[in-house]
Amino acid sequence: MHVVPGLQVLYFGTPVVVLSSLNEDGSTNLAPMSSAWWLDQTCVLGMSDRSRTAANMRRHGEVVLNLPDSGMVGAIDRMAMTTGRPDVPEHKQAQGYRYVRDKFAVSGLHAQPSQTVRPDRVRECPIQLECRVVAAHGMMEPDIRATAFEVQVLRTHVEEELLIPGTAYVDPLRWDPLIMKFTEFFGGARNLYPSRLATGWRMPPLGDRQGTAAR
Template sequence: MHVVPGLKVLYFGTPVVLISSRNPDGTANLAPMSSAWWLNQSCLLGLGNSGQTTANLLRERECVLNLPSASMVDAVDRIALTTGRPDVPEHKITKGYRYEPDKFALGGLTEQAADLVRAPRVAQCPIQLECRVVAAHPFGGPDGDCTAFEVEVLRTHVEESLLIPGTPYVDPIGWDPLVMKFCEFFGGGENVHPSRLADGWNMPHRLAPTGG
């Protein structure tokens, strides 16, 4: 039987993306997000307007979309409740966010120079997409508190071991992306790590216990 629960969150399951961008002073910002989808060589990103990444994309018009594997969940979770914006918005403070100027260091991640854009890649991510912003569209109801960024993928870097030998295709069996499902981290269909984000958003936890 179907019911109408009035869902407040519609994160049914999408890959986590670490967006790297450049701050006004030239330093790198890194933001985990999971509102992204691809078609051909284009991608649409949904971001809240209060974040540093949104300001950076509007100004710099470029970024790198770094796709972490499920095994990188600990690094992603460490930066989940941080922002590169020094004046942390009040609504983020109430969820537990804090300002962090060096998210690469906090996550134990390494900056890697990109080929075609100034934003860095995340060396540990097995898939990295260098992108330029093509268009930015306000959305999110009458308040317009979000922006949909249309980006063009200029160059894709893929860990060689993920490719089907002799082809330019990623092996879907070998590639295990980190997925966010209702604010919880999943890989290979299993919950892989407790989520700071779920705590910050007061999401109920009904996760299977992990062995150890």
């Protein structure tokens, strides 16, 4: 039987992304988020207009999408209640957020220079996407409180062991993304059922790789 609970949280399950953006002083700010989706070589990122990352992206127009695997959950969680804004907004103070200037230090992660944009990548993340902002769309009218940023992927960096040998495809049996589901972290890749869609995208047959353990 269906009920109508009036859900307060609609994060049914999306990958965690650590966004690298450029502060005014040239340093890199890190921000974990999970409101992201991809289409071809474009990604849409949804975030509060009161965040440091949103301000950085509006001003500088560049961002790196660092995708952590499930084994990085501790480092990501250490950033979860931090903000790059010295003037912590009242609603975030009430939630327990605190200002942290150096997110690399607090998380234990390390910076890695990017090749096409200025914000640094996160060295430990096995997938990194260098992007530029191409559009920004206000959300939550009539009082705009969030923005959906449309970004174009300029360059991808992938750990070689995640690729299907001899191809430009990430092996879904090896890639174990960190998932945010109803504000909780999840991981553990497992194939449930053969997909017809994979054939249309000319992915190598999954049956040839079933012996590959999830990373």
